[in-house]
Amino acid sequence: MNKDRRNFIKQTGWSILGGGLLISVFPLLPGSAHASKNKNHIFAFIVDIEKCIGCGKCVNACIKENSVPNDFYRTWVERYHILENGEVIVDSPDGGSDGFKPQEFKHKVEKAFFVPKLCNHCKKPNCVQVCPVVATYVSKEGVVLVDDKHCVGCSYCVQACPYGARFINPETRTADKCTWCYHRIKKGYKPACVLVCPTGARQFGRIDDPESPVHKTVKEKMLQILKPETGNEPMTMYLGLDKEVR
Amino acid sequence: MRHYNHVIRFAIILTAVLIGFFAVRGFIVPESFGVYGTYMYGYHRGNSDSEEAAQPILYYGSDKCRKCHEKLYEQESQAGHSKIACESCHANWQAHNNNTRNKVLKNGSIEACMQCHKKLSARPAAFPQITDIKQHMDDQEQEFEKGMECLDCHDPHEPL
Numbered sequence: 001m002n003k004d005r006r007n008f009i010k011q012t013g014w015s016i017l018g019g020g021l022l023i024s025v026f027p028l029l030p031g032s033a034h035a036s037k038n039k040n041h042i043f044a045f046i047v048d049i050e051k052c053i054g055c056g057k058c059v060n061a062c063i064k065e066n067s068v069p070n071d072f073y074r075t076w077v078e079r080y081h082i083l084e085n086g087e088v089i090v091d092s093p094d095g096g097s098d099g100f101k102p103q104e105f106k107h108k109v110e111k112a113f114f115v116p117k118l119c120n121h122c123k124k125p126n127c128v129q130v131c132p133v134v135a136t137y138v139s140k141e142g143v144v145l146v147d148d149k150h151c152v153g154c155s156y157c158v159q160a161c162p163y164g165a166r167f168i169n170p171e172t173r174t175a176d177k178c179t180w181c182y183h184r185i186k187k188g189y190k191p192a193c194v195l196v197c198p199t200g201a202r203q204f205g206r207i208d209d210p211e212s213p214v215h216k217t218v219k220e221k222m223l224q225i226l227k228p229e230t231g232n233e234p235m236t237m238y239l240g241l242d243k244e245v246r
Numbered sequence: 247m248r249h250y251n252h253v254i255r256f257a258i259i260l261t262a263v264l265i266g267f268f269a270v271r272g273f274i275v276p277e278s279f280g281v282y283g284t285y286m287y288g289y290h291r292g293n294s295d296s297e298e299a300a301q302p303i304l305y306y307g308s309d310k311c312r313k314c315h316e317k318l319y320e321q322e323s324q325a326g327h328s329k330i331a332c333e334s335c336h337a338n339w340q341a342h343n344n345n346t347r348n349k350v351l352k353n354g355s356i357e358a359c360m361q362c363h364k365k366l367s368a369r370p371a372a373f374p375q376i377t378d379i380k381q382h383m384d385d386q387e388q389e390f391e392k393g394m395e396c397l398d399c400h401d402p403h404e405p406l
């Protein structure tokens with residue numbers, strides 16, 4: 001009896017050791033070999049509501065630069081009208097790409113403003129968590145991207161995004177969204193919408209670079225994010241955001 | 247020894263399954279798959295970012311325009327609209343380079359100006375805006391003539 005038990009314990013010990021060795025040799029757990037230090041989220045995008053004039057040049061530039069299909073928007077501009085009776089009216093005709101027309105209301109307009117929207121490039125993106133085929137991910141720079149060769153177009157991410165920033169591209173039939181113009185920022189250019197904004201309502205840059213336009217703003221100004229309760233921790237931040245903005 | 251046979255058999259099967267698993271896994275998983283960044287969000291095909299980054303650029307910024315239009319650039323660098331990128335109102339560099347006839351986004355000057363300067367309640371009050379040209383001329387105490395356009399009085403680069 002005793003001998004058997006000893007042998008059993010011996011063999012179990014050896015198999016555990018052997019199994020451990022096997023796992024350590026083969027990278028069964030993805031990333032055990034590559035996992036690097038977390039230097040993510042070096043970029044930030046700042047939208048200054050008080051500077052936005054709702055001209056829609058950003059929306060147009062985005063559509064051209066990224067060949068966004070008709071009736072879909074990677075970035076769009078919303079107009080908020082807050083009336084005297086507390087009513088909130090939001091509109092965004094054609095994503096604001098052709099600008100806005102004056103609007104009449106029965107009640108007096110208390111305040112009105114434009115809110116440009118785009119992908120928030122969250123630190124903890126819901127959309128990435130739900131993807132069943134790891135086709136969407138946070139890049140080394142902290143930009144949320146879609147791998148359209150692996151995307152199966154299930155649109156889980158479209159539903160998961162609390163900001164409605166994603167859509168299924170009818171041409172590629174894969175998920176599509178703002179990439180902060182990844183192809184541009186990698187080469188040192190600003191995103192197209194930031195470049196064409198005539199009033200500087202859109203700012204983009206590295207947080208850790210003292211020369212970048214967002215460095216000072218992030219360090220010194222009071223910034224707000226959309227839907228903080230979702231816990232996504234967006235890197236697109238707003239200056240002068242009203243409480244009614246959703 | 248006989249009572250060990252089933253363990254050995256099991257070990258052989260397990261080894262075969264494991265070898266099979268790693269062989270199939272090595273074959274199916276694309277080469278550059280791995281974690282880049284945090285484990286939770288960074289697992290992806292590594293070549294995917296460079297493919298995304300290879301997309302062509304259309305808007306190159308005013309510095310690129312300067313290479314051909316040096317004189318104009320210098321001339322307008324102090325103008326009222328100088329902080330606005332050329333490609334904000336003009337065609338993007340790539341479109342202009344493909345066909346130099348691509349110049350301004352909207353040819354009707356009123357429409358082009360009104361995209362920014364039409365009076366809207368949502369626009370910041372300090373931003374210069376006009377309801378329409380007739381109203382604007384009345385405000386300036388000047389005579390309005392039919393068919394007047396913004397560019398009759400204003401220079402688009404130096405509007406004031």
